[in-house]
Amino acid sequence: MGSPPHQKPLQVNGMSSSGTYAVLLNENVRRLLKILLKDEIQVKVAELLLKYDDFESLLHEFKLLRGESRDRNKK
Amino acid sequence: MIEIRSRVTWADPLSKSLTRSFQISSRGSGIFVLRGPNAIGKTTLLMAIAYALGDDSLKDDLEKRGCTIALHIGINGSSIEIYRDASKYILRMNGREISDPEEVKDIVREFFDVAYVPVERIVGIRAISRILREFRDAARKIRERSLALLSEGVTILKEIAFYKKLSTRIESMRRELQELERFLKTSKEEIESTTARLEELKELKPLLEDLKRAEDLPNLEEKLKKISKELEDRIREKQTLISMYEELARELATKTVELKTKLDITRKDAKRLEEELKSIEREIERLVRQYEESKVPDLQRLAAAVRKENIEEIERMYRKSLAVLSTFRSKKLEEEKTFIERLLGVCRSAPDPSMKIHGLEMSVADLVTKLREGLATVSDMIKREREKEETWLRLKNACKEILELLKRRERIKIRLKSLEDQLKKLEVEYHSYEIRTARRELPPADEKRLERLEREIEELQREKHELLAEIERLRKVLEVRDEVMERLEYVVRRMGIRADRISPEGLSVMISEMEDKVEELKKQSREIEERIDELRGKIVSYEEMLKERERYVKHYLDDEKHIQDLTRMLQEISDITADVAERLSAEKIEDIRRYLEVMKKERARKKIYQTLYEVISEIGKMTAELIGRVWDHQHGWLRVENIDFERGTVTLVSEDGKVVERGLTEFSRGQLGLASIFPMIHKPTEARFGKVILVDEIGDLDPDRRMEIVNHLIERREKHGDLCFAILVLPDVDVKMLDAERDPDAIR
Numbered sequence: 060m061g062s063p064p065h066q067k068p069l070q071v072n073g074m075s076s077s078g079t080y081a082v083l084l085n086e087n088v089r090r091l092l093k094i095l096l097k098d099e100i101q102v103k104v105a106e107l108l109l110k111y112d113d114f115e116s117l118l119h120e121f122k123l124l125r126g127e128s129r130d131r132n133k134k
Numbered sequence: 135m136i137e138i139r140s141r142v143t144w145a146d147p148l149s150k151s152l153t154r155s156f157q158i159s160s161r162g163s164g165i166f167v168l169r170g171p172n173a174i175g176k177t178t179l180l181m182a183i184a185y186a187l188g189d190d191s192l193k194d195d196l197e198k199r200g201c202t203i204a205l206h207i208g209i210n211g212s213s214i215e216i217y218r219d220a221s222k223y224i225l226r227m228n229g230r231e232i233s234d235p236e237e238v239k240d241i242v243r244e245f246f247d248v249a250y251v252p253v254e255r256i257v258g259i260r261a262i263s264r265i266l267r268e269f270r271d272a273a274r275k276i277r278e279r280s281l282a283l284l285s286e287g288v289t290i291l292k293e294i295a296f297y298k299k300l301s302t303r304i305e306s307m308r309r310e311l312q313e314l315e316r317f318l319k320t321s322k323e324e325i326e327s328t329t330a331r332l333e334e335l336k337e338l339k340p341l342l343e344d345l346k347r348a349e350d351l352p353n354l355e356e357k358l359k360k361i362s363k364e365l366e367d368r369i370r371e372k373q374t375l376i377s378m379y380e381e382l383a384r385e386l387a388t389k390t391v392e393l394k395t396k397l398d399i400t401r402k403d404a405k406r407l408e409e410e411l412k413s414i415e416r417e418i419e420r421l422v423r424q425y426e427e428s429k430v431p432d433l434q435r436l437a438a439a440v441r442k443e444n445i446e447e448i449e450r451m452y453r454k455s456l457a458v459l460s461t462f463r464s465k466k467l468e469e470e471k472t473f474i475e476r477l478l479g480v481c482r483s484a485p486d487p488s489m490k491i492h493g494l495e496m497s498v499a500d501l502v503t504k505l506r507e508g509l510a511t512v513s514d515m516i517k518r519e520r521e522k523e524e525t526w527l528r529l530k531n532a533c534k535e536i537l538e539l540l541k542r543r544e545r546i547k548i549r550l551k552s553l554e555d556q557l558k559k560l561e562v563e564y565h566s567y568e569i570r571t572a573r574r575e576l577p578p579a580d581e582k583r584l585e586r587l588e589r590e591i592e593e594l595q596r597e598k599h600e601l602l603a604e605i606e607r608l609r610k611v612l613e614v615r616d617e618v619m620e621r622l623e624y625v626v627r628r629m630g631i632r633a634d635r636i637s638p639e640g641l642s643v644m645i646s647e648m649e650d651k652v653e654e655l656k657k658q659s660r661e662i663e664e665r666i667d668e669l670r671g672k673i674v675s676y677e678e679m680l681k682e683r684e685r686y687v688k689h690y691l692d693d694e695k696h697i698q699d700l701t702r703m704l705q706e707i708s709d710i711t712a713d714v715a716e717r718l719s720a721e722k723i724e725d726i727r728r729y730l731e732v733m734k735k736e737r738a739r740k741k742i743y744q745t746l747y748e749v750i751s752e753i754g755k756m757t758a759e760l761i762g763r764v765w766d767h768q769h770g771w772l773r774v775e776n777i778d779f780e781r782g783t784v785t786l787v788s789e790d791g792k793v794v795e796r797g798l799t800e801f802s803r804g805q806l807g808l809a810s811i812f813p814m815i816h817k818p819t820e821a822r823f824g825k826v827i828l829v830d831e832i833g834d835l836d837p838d839r840r841m842e843i844v845n846h847l848i849e850r851r852e853k854h855g856d857l858c859f860a861i862l863v864l865p866d867v868d869v870k871m872l873d874a875e876r877d878p879d880a881i882r
Contacts, residue, residue, distance in 0.1 A: 087265045088272045094752045108279040114286040
């Protein structure tokens with residue numbers, strides 16, 4: 060499910076420049092996660108969980124996420 | 135013009151040992167239609183081409199099936215050969231070969247932008263199932279990881295909590311340590327000050343005692359006098375005893391000396407007598423030998439008697455010799471000889487020798503002859519007598535001499551014996567005196583008396599000495615009495631001691647109280663020190679523990695709040711995703727409908743069912759969006775608004791805004807998917823050789839729709855000029871790859 064880093068799909072109309080099929084499904088999953096988890100940060104954490112399996116990386120990303128959300132709130 | 139040659143092999147799913155293969159090649163304008171019977175490998179080839187051109191989304195699936203692909207593309211005079219399987223990814227181009235998979239992948243992606251479009255998989259129930267499955271898999275993965283990371287997070291939080299607790303504990307221990315050290319210092323100061331006061335009191339106490347004792351000075355002096363007198367008596371008594379003892383010793387010594395002198399004289403006498411005895415014996419021996427050697431039998435007999443010490447025999451021989459000697463006539467014979475000689479003289483004076491002597495009838499000459507003969511006989515007789523006499527005389531003398539010698543020897547022996555007895559007696563006596571003199575011993579009773587006296591004297595002397603010293607000291611104390619009293623008053627005043635306690639007894643009580651207090655304080659200090667040591671030890675070991683923990687939690691310490699939030703969130707996520715992971719699955723529209731009914735019933739009771747209900751509803755919307763538009767013979771293009779799984783309907787909106795509702799089962803799979811292909815066909819690319827579009831399963835579309843796809847592809851190529859090639863898959867009886875532009879029947 061997690062795309063390798065070198066494969067950075069660009070989304071165009073729900074498709075991607077390559078490997079569209081998988082990305083399309085990724086997008087679907089993301090959308091469903093939004094409904095399932097409701098909270099935006101929870102969705103992002105769930106996505107991070109699909110990407111990382113070590114606590115440190117997850118924590119790092121989580122901190123960045125919160126930083127971003129704080130910044131957004133400030134604005 | 136583009137040329138494609140391709141060969142795909144894969145393991146037969148029914149028999150893993152068998153490998154199946156499919157190959158096809160063609161030249162044409164670039165829009166190909168691959169036709170062939172079902173299950174021959176058309177889809178596998180299409181997927182494999184996408185895989186060869188760097189699409190990794192199909193990688194797992196193909197590699198699991200042991201797929202290999204060899205692809206040759208001839209384009210604009212370039213020949214590109216690609217080979218890919220699970221372990222190799224090789225690119226050959228213009229005689230150059232690259233075999234590093236990552237490098238090949240980068241280059242291939244630089245060259246081609248591949249889009250694999252499985253029409254039937256994107257839309258329809260398979261797509262829905264797929265979406266559901268992917269979602270469920272994702273949820274499962276999210277749940278698994280959230281649980282794992284949650285546990286890690288909880289562990290880290292516990293570690294942080296422990297670390298903080300440990301830090302707090304160390305901090306509190308340090309505070310306690312500081313307090314204890316302060317307390318210890320105070321306690322020690324108190325011990326010091328109390329000890330100083332105690333020392334002062336201890337110094338004062340003997341002074342006070344001395345002053346009190348000084349009142350008793352006259353009595354002490356009286357006692358001294360008494361003791362001195364007693365001591366003098368004892369000394370006198372001892373001296374008397376000793377002088378008596380010395381007198382006795384002197385007497386003994388004198389006696390010893392006397393005895394010694396006497397002993398020496400007696401020894402000399404005995405020695406002289408022994409010498410004498412020896413000379414007598416030597417003499418006797420000499421005589422005996424002489425007799426033994428003489429040829430006189432009597433002398434030899436004498437010698438034998440001497441050897442036998444037969445005194446009686448010797449005396450008998452002596453008596454016999456005396457008797458024999460008395461019988462010898464030598465004197466008478468001498469007288470006769472003298473007479474004869476006188477007669478001869480007379481005869482010689484005769485004038486004539488021939489004259490005849492009157493009365494004798496012989497001449498003078500005859501008489502002379504006769505006389506001469508008589509003289510010779512007498513002389514001879516004398517000679518013989520004398521010889522005999524001499525022998526007996528010799529015997530007599532010898533006997534006498536021997537007897538005398540033997541008698542003398544006997545006397546000497548007796549004398550010597552008596553001397554020896556005397557000597558022994560003297561020696562015993564002397565020895566006894568000598569020992570006594572040497573020991574100078576006293577009779578036991580006197581000895582005991584002397585010992586007792588000496589002890590008593592020693593005791594009395596010590597007592598006297600002490601008493602003297604005491605008297606001396608007390609006299610001195612009396613001299614400084616005023617000074618002491620003044621100092622005592624000062625100390626007592628300073629310490630706030632009650633006046634009635636100023637006495638040796640009072641001071642004793644105070645000293646004992648203060649000593650108790652000092653002891654108590656010391657005990658307390660020791661306890662504090664022990665506690666301080668214990669605390670220090672604990673701090674060191676806790677710090678070590680903290681250090682060890684620090685390595686682990688150090689970089690998490692500032693993030694505790696984040697970690698708490700994250701773990702909370704992970705908990706929530708794992709709770710929510712649990713039901714998805716466990717329950718959400720559907721292979722048929724009917725499954726989904728049944729599922730939705732359950733969720734509808736349960737949603738009021740359990741929030742997650744409401745959420746899952748919403749998720750399924752969203753999947754309906756999502757699928758509608760994916761489909762986008764569908765072609766309807768009656769209404770033309772219709773936008774898909776929503777798919778209601780619960781009711782099994784599709785809501786469609788025509789271009790003029792008319793809403794049409796259809797049953798979900800009425801739609802063919804291809805019909806539902808067509809619209810989603812177009813945006814992909816028109817997506818621009820910057821790849822060097824352009825876009826590669828691979829559309830699977832267009833067989834479900836009617837021929838007009840298939841043509842529409844071809845037209846869109848031609849349009850794209852003309853508009854952007856970057857379409858490398860496209861392959862559309864159609865079922866057929868024979869295998870062939872046709873040029874869709876040149877062959878009007880290619881997609882029919």
